[in-house]
Amino acid sequence: xxxxxxxxxxxxxxxxxxxxxxxxxxxxxxxxxxxxxxxxxxxxxxxxxxxxxxxxxxxxxxxxxxxxxxxxxxxxxxxxxxxxxxxxxxxxxxxxxxxxxxxxxxxxxxxxxxxxxxxxxxxxxxxxxxxxxxxxxxxxxxxxxxxxxxxxxxxxxxxxxxxxxxxxxxxxxxxxxxxxxxxxxxxxxxxxxxxxxxxxxx
Amino acid sequence: xxxxxxxxxxxxxxxxxxxxxxxxxxxxxxxxxxxxxxxxxxxxxxxxxxxxxxxxxxxxxxxxxxxxxxxxxxxxxxxxxxxxxxxxxxxxxxxxxxxxxxxxxxxxxxxxxxxxxxxxxxxxxxxxxxxxxxxxxxxxxxxxxxxxxxxxxxxxxxxxxxxxxxxxxxxxxxxxxxxxxxxxxxxxxxxxxxxxxxxxxxxxxxxxxxxxxxxxxxxxxxxxxxxxxxxxxxxxxxxxxxxxxxxxxxxxxxxxxxxxxxxxxxxxxxxxxxxxxxxxxxxxxxxxxxxxxxxxxxxxxxxxxxxxxxxxxxxxxxxxxxxxxxxxxxxxxxxxxxxxxxxxxxxxxxxxxxxxxxxxxxxxxxxxxxxxxxxxxxxxxxxxxxxxxxxxxxxxxxxxxxxxxxxxxxxxxxxxxxxxxxxxxxxxxxxxxxxxxxxxxxxxxxxxxxxxxxxxxxxxxxxxxxxxxxxxxxxxxxxxxxxxxxxxxxxxxxxxxxxxxxxxxxxxxxxxxxxxxxxxxxxxxxxxxxxxxxxxxxxxxxxxxxxxxxxxxxxxxxxxxxxxxxxxxxxxxxxxxxxxxxxxx
Numbered sequence: 001x002x003x004x005x006x007x008x009x010x011x012x013x014x015x016x017x018x019x020x021x022x023x024x025x026x027x028x029x030x031x032x033x034x035x036x037x038x039x040x041x042x043x044x045x046x047x048x049x050x051x052x053x054x055x056x057x058x059x060x061x062x063x064x065x066x067x068x069x070x071x072x073x074x075x076x077x078x079x080x081x082x083x084x085x086x087x088x089x090x091x092x093x094x095x096x097x098x099x100x101x102x103x104x105x106x107x108x109x110x111x112x113x114x115x116x117x118x119x120x121x122x123x124x125x126x127x128x129x130x131x132x133x134x135x136x137x138x139x140x141x142x143x144x145x146x147x148x149x150x151x152x153x154x155x156x157x158x159x160x161x162x163x164x165x166x167x168x169x170x171x172x173x174x175x176x177x178x179x180x181x182x183x184x185x186x187x188x189x190x191x192x193x194x195x196x197x198x199x200x201x202x
Numbered sequence: 203x204x205x206x207x208x209x210x211x212x213x214x215x216x217x218x219x220x221x222x223x224x225x226x227x228x229x230x231x232x233x234x235x236x237x238x239x240x241x242x243x244x245x246x247x248x249x250x251x252x253x254x255x256x257x258x259x260x261x262x263x264x265x266x267x268x269x270x271x272x273x274x275x276x277x278x279x280x281x282x283x284x285x286x287x288x289x290x291x292x293x294x295x296x297x298x299x300x301x302x303x304x305x306x307x308x309x310x311x312x313x314x315x316x317x318x319x320x321x322x323x324x325x326x327x328x329x330x331x332x333x334x335x336x337x338x339x340x341x342x343x344x345x346x347x348x349x350x351x352x353x354x355x356x357x358x359x360x361x362x363x364x365x366x367x368x369x370x371x372x373x374x375x376x377x378x379x380x381x382x383x384x385x386x387x388x389x390x391x392x393x394x395x396x397x398x399x400x401x402x403x404x405x406x407x408x409x410x411x412x413x414x415x416x417x418x419x420x421x422x423x424x425x426x427x428x429x430x431x432x433x434x435x436x437x438x439x440x441x442x443x444x445x446x447x448x449x450x451x452x453x454x455x456x457x458x459x460x461x462x463x464x465x466x467x468x469x470x471x472x473x474x475x476x477x478x479x480x481x482x483x484x485x486x487x488x489x490x491x492x493x494x495x496x497x498x499x500x501x502x503x504x505x506x507x508x509x510x511x512x513x514x515x516x517x518x519x520x521x522x523x524x525x526x527x528x529x530x531x532x533x534x535x536x537x538x539x540x541x542x543x544x545x546x547x548x549x550x551x552x553x554x555x556x557x558x559x560x561x562x563x564x565x566x567x568x569x570x571x572x573x574x575x576x577x578x579x580x581x582x583x584x585x586x587x588x589x590x591x592x593x594x595x596x597x598x599x600x601x602x603x604x605x606x607x608x609x610x611x612x613x614x615x616x617x618x619x620x621x622x623x624x625x626x627x628x629x630x631x632x633x634x635x636x637x638x639x640x641x642x643x644x645x646x647x648x649x650x651x652x653x654x655x656x657x658x659x660x661x662x663x664x665x666x667x668x669x670x671x672x673x674x675x676x677x678x679x680x681x682x683x684x685x686x687x688x689x690x691x692x693x694x695x696x697x698x699x700x701x702x703x704x705x706x707x708x709x710x711x712x713x714x715x716x717x718x719x720x721x722x723x724x725x726x727x728x729x730x731x732x733x734x735x736x737x738x739x740x741x742x743x744x745x746x747x748x749x750x751x752x753x754x755x756x757x758x759x760x761x762x763x764x765x766x767x768x769x770x771x772x773x774x775x776x777x778x779x780x781x782x783x784x785x786x787x
Contacts, residue, residue, distance in 0.1 A: 074625040080634070092266070099271040140625055147623040162625060170616050170633075171260035171267070179630070180637050182615055183578035184448025185257050191446045191582055193404025 058098035058106065059090075063113060067093055069129055070116070071165040073136045081179035084169050092168030093161070105160070112157020116143070119154065208481035214240040214516040215782065217501050219486045219531065222335030223764050224522035224751035226468030227771040230381075232520075233477035235779035240514060241469070242484040242503055244523075245331030248310060250465060254338070254455035255307055257447060260615070267306050267452070272296040275304035276315070281326045281713045288315065300328040302718065307454025308339050317666040322657075322674030326715035327526065333482060334464040335524065336718065337764070338455050342462070342583045343608060344384050344429035344765040346375050346395040350594065350604075351759035358593065358602045361554075361651050364756045365728045365737035368395065374769040374776075382462045383431025384765075385444075385583065389424050394589040394606075394761065400433040403446075403582040408568040408611035408641040408702075412586070415700025421591050426584030426610070429462040429764065440466035448580035449615045461583060481514075483507050487669050489519050489535040489544050489747065496539050498747045504667045518746045518778065518787050521724075522771070525752040526555075526657055529723035530672045532734075532749070533659050545724075545741040545749075550734050552658050554725050556651035556758040558717035559605075559682040562708020563644030564693040565618070568611070569703060571639035576613055579638065585610020588643070588696075590760050592688070601684040603650065605760045607693070609643025620705045641702060645689040648760045650681050651722045676714055686711050719763055724753035739774040746787040750774050 059067060068090040077083035084090070097106055116139065120128040123142070124135040131139070143158040150156055169175045176182045215237040218228045225241060232239050260266040269275060274295040276288070281301070284291070292298055303312035313329045320327060330336045350357060352364040352371075372395070378384075379398040386399040402425045405413065413423040434443035444460035459466040472478040481503075488502040490513060500515035521528045529552045535544040543551055579585075590604035617633050618640045624632065649655075660673040690709055697704050727733025730742035739754045741747040750771040752763050759766075781787050 075630050076627050078627055078630065083630075137626055144623045144625060159623075162623075166619060167266070173259075173261050176259070176261070176615065179634060180613070180617055181576040182580070182613065183576050184580035184615060185259065186447060186578070186581075188446035188578060188581050191404050192577060194407040194410045 057094065059094050063110070064090060064094065066113060066117060066128055067161070069136070070113075070140075070161060071168075073133070073140055074162050074165045075169045076133070082174045084165050087169050087172035087174040089165050089168035089172070092172075093164045096164055096168075108153055108156055109160060112153040112155075112160070115152075115154040116157060119143075208240065208479045210481070210512055210514050212238075212240075212479075214238050214479070214514070216240070216518040216520055216778075217242060217514060217516040218520045218522055219501060220244075220335065220522035220524060220527070220751065221333050221469060221480070222330075222464055222522065222524060222751070223337050223340075223767050224524075224771050225520075226334070226337070226464030226472075227378075227768045228520050228522055228748075228750050228775050229472040229478050230468040231772050231775035232779055233472040233475045235776075235783075237477060237779060237782065239472075239478050240516065241478060241480045242486055242501060242514075243331075243333050243335075243480065243482045244485045244506060245313075245333065245335075245482065246506075247333045247480070247482045248338075250334075250338070250455075251457070253310055254457040256449070256452075256454065256457040258307075263306055265306055269299075269304060269306055269309060273299065273303075273309060275299045276301050276326070278326070278713050278716070281324050281715075285321075301326055301716070302328045302339070305452070305454065307452060311338050311455070318671075319663055319665060320672045320674065321660045321663050322672075323676050324713055325674045325676060326713045327674075327720075328715070328718045329524070329527075333469065333480070337462065337464040337467075339453055340429075340461075340463075340764060341453065341608075341762070342426075342428045342430055343587065343762040344386075344397070344427050344462075345587070345761035346397060346769075347371075347759045347761055347766050348393050348395050350393050350590070351757060351761070354603065354757055354759075360602055362725075362727055362732065362756050365726050365733075370737075371766075371769050371773065374773045375765065377772055378765060378768045381435075381437075382429060382467050382768075383433070383435050383441075384427060385425070385430055385432045386427035387425045389422055389589075391422060391589055393594055394424075397427065397765075399427075400431060403428070403432070403584070405586060406577065406579055406612045408571055408639070409586050411568055411570075412611075412641060412696065412700045412702075416588065416696055419696065419699055421588060421696070423586050423588050426582070426587055426608070428583035430456075430460050430583040431462075432460075438467065438471060440470050444583065446578065446581035448578060448582075450583050451580050451610075451614050484512070485667050485669070486523065486531055487534060487667070489521070489531065490515075491535070491537045491539055491544065491744075493538065496744065498544065498744055504669075506667065509667070518748065518782060520775075520778075521747070521749040522751045525720045525723055525755075526672060528749050528751055528753040529555075529657055530659070532724065534670065540743070545734055545743045545747055547743050548731055548734055550653075550725065550732060552723050553653045553656040554651040554722040554756075555655045555657060555676055555720070556649045556722040556755070557715070558646040558719040558758055558760065559649050559678055559686060560647075560712040560717050561605075561645045561686050561689040561693070562710040562712065563642060563706075564690070564697060564704065564708075565620070565640060565642045565706040566697040566700075566702030566704050567620075567636065567639050568641060568701075569639070573635045574638055576638060579610070579612025580614050582610075584608070585612075586643075598688065601681045601688065603648040603681070603685070603760065605645045605647030605685060605689055607643040607645050609641065611641035613638040640705075641697075643693065645686075645693065646717055646719070646760055646762070647682065647685045647689060648758050649678065651725070651755075651757045652679070657723065678711065678714060683711070719752075719758065721752045721755040721758045721763055724749045725756050726754050727756065738777040739770065740778070748774060748778055
């Protein structure tokens with residue numbers, strides 16, 4: 001535990017420093033070059049070998065699970081309503097990326113996804129999928145508090161993922177009905193309006 | 203309703219070119235006087251019952267209501283930095299649309315920009331080629347003009363007065379109100395005359411708060427005056443009354459036609475008289491001239507699908523193709539008699555082009571509404587309108603004319619999110635608490651009608667049908683820029699006076715064309731040297747030629763134009779039918 005950075009106190013400091021050194025990543029070079037990465041790469045290739053990518057899909061099964069967990073971290077289930085997983089936001093995101101994203105954005109997304117998973121390895125010692133929800137929140141908090149660092153692919157990834165999660169979730173059945181309780185699309189005999197005293201007789 | 207095959211060998215009493223607010227109204231008025239009318243529409247007749255999907259949920263749409271991936275709608279930034287016809291970068295899209303075509307609900311209503319190119323200065327030109335045109339998806343704000351507009355020159359010395367006064371037009375506004383239905387509340391304002399209103403929509407809490415804030419400043423906030431029938435229309439079997447369903451904010455048309463659209467409001471009833479024939483897919487390329495009399499003899503059009511050419515004849519030609527298309531058609535109609543285009547002896551056709559300038563808008567939050575339960579705010583045709591308050595009794599030091607605000611508050615189908623980086627349980631809860639607490643508004647201001655702002659024909663570029671494209675020479679001037687600066691200041695001042703937390707004020711001026719209120723270009727006037735039409739929208743040069751859409755406007759006012767287009771058109775067509783009966787045309 002002691003070799004992990006203290007997220008609460010110096011993550012921002014650490015991040016700024018390392019980002020300045022690296023210029024391109026929220027991770028220190030050591031983390032990128034470490035065994036961690038090759039371990040993930042090995043896992044990835046194992047996943048790829050184990051599950052062939054369904055045709056027409058943009059995300060590998062492992063990436064698909066990762067994005068599903070990350071989207072859930074952005075909009076989690078709570079006592080009021082289901083979260084991004086229940087609303088199957090990951091399939092919406094995958095469709096957006098496959099059908100609408102430029103090659104550059106697709107590449108950015110995949111690279112950002114890989115780097116965020118590496119961040120999880122670095123901060124928590126495990127993949128984002130294996131991390132606890134507190135650990136996941138800690139990783140995203142690092143990015144969210146440095147949202148202006150858009151030169152970094154992981155920040156661009158987070159912004160893209162977040163926006164797509166919002167779009168997908170709030171246009172879903174769960175988002176519209178369960179969570180926000182939108183009242184439109186029903187015939188009303190009379191709009192209720194406001195019970196303030198009117199300034200003009202209607 | 204099925205459109206029967208048009209008989210093109212017949213010699214019609216009148217041809218109406220265009221089927222939007224103006225064309226529909228011309229057809230209604232002329233057929234009710236017993237005239238035999240042929241209407242030409244450049245676009246197709248849409249299966250409107252399938253096309254307008256007012257009640258569709260995003261999750262039931264394959265793209266959640268967004269455009270399919272092979273289509274693209276231009277963004278303001280793209281208009282601002284790319285030259286039409288939109289250059290490289292869009293190759294991967296099969297279809298390109300104007301900015302308004304950015305959802306799945308309007309994609310078949312707006313044109314494909316590549317088929318309809320234009321050149322010149324940046325302009326976000328929104329065109330809808332289909333029966334009913336832009337009325338299928340209009341914003342529904344239905345306002346009257348006043349003598350502050352018709353007699354604006356008398357007030358500040360700029361431009362020209364209209365050849366009519368409010369009292370000339372008032373009876374026709376009344377007719378439009380009663381025939382089509384309008385909701386609103388009487389305010390007795392000289393600058394925004396009242397209509398004959400049906401039951402108004404109600405304001406919600408944040409809107410009432412703003413109304414009270416404005417009252418302290420001596421300004422008015424009134425319910426959105428919507429061209430929507432809230433009580434129903436006994437004389438029209440095609441339209442239902444409004445049931446406040448939503449999602450009206452989507453602006454994808456009204457499938458029960460409580461909101462006015464030209465097909466159900468005007469064209470179908472006109473067809474029921476037996477006097478109206480409609481020919482769709484008819485792209486007018488020229489108004490033909492009788493070389494002996496110099497009068498208009500008919501219209502030369504090309505079928506948009508078969509590319510075949512046709513000529514149809516009529517005793518009167520009425521142009522209602524939309525402001526810029528009408529000017530284009532007159533300029534295209536060159537002949538020995540009319541070398542500059544028909545009706546253009548003044549050389550004013552295409553000039554005095556004006557519209558509305560729009561501010562980027564303001565968004566605020568009413569703290570007292572945070573955490574309140576959901577209400578159906580989206581089931582209204584609109585929220586509120588703040589009428590013009592500048593340069594009425596007062597005189598602004600650095601600009602003339604005025605602006606009004608349109609806005610609304612409350613919960614829409616999709617939430618507003620003002621937090622740029624939040625996530626997690628707290629973020630989700632914030633979105634939920636804030637959902638009904640936002641209020642927004644944006645201003646529409648008068649753009650001065652200046653001779654230097656004009657359109658002409660591009661010497662090289664042609665549309666899909668080989669017809670010369672329009673070339674724009676149009677830019678906002680200092681008066682508009684100073685006015686927008688004031689809009690942003692007064693917007694802030696009004697939100698502050700109402701106790702709203704201001705979240706966003708954009709000082710960006712929307713690209714020219716963004717208001718979709720292009721006007722002028724074939725203006726009316728008493729002097730044939732400086733105007734194209736007389737007070738009845740009749741050509742000074744060619745007495746059986748009328749131009750009855752927004753192009754006839756002398757200035758743009760700051761009020762939305764549709765209701766005035768229709769009132770003017772009704773008045774002109776009453777005159778036309780009378781002259782026709784007397785054999786004067």
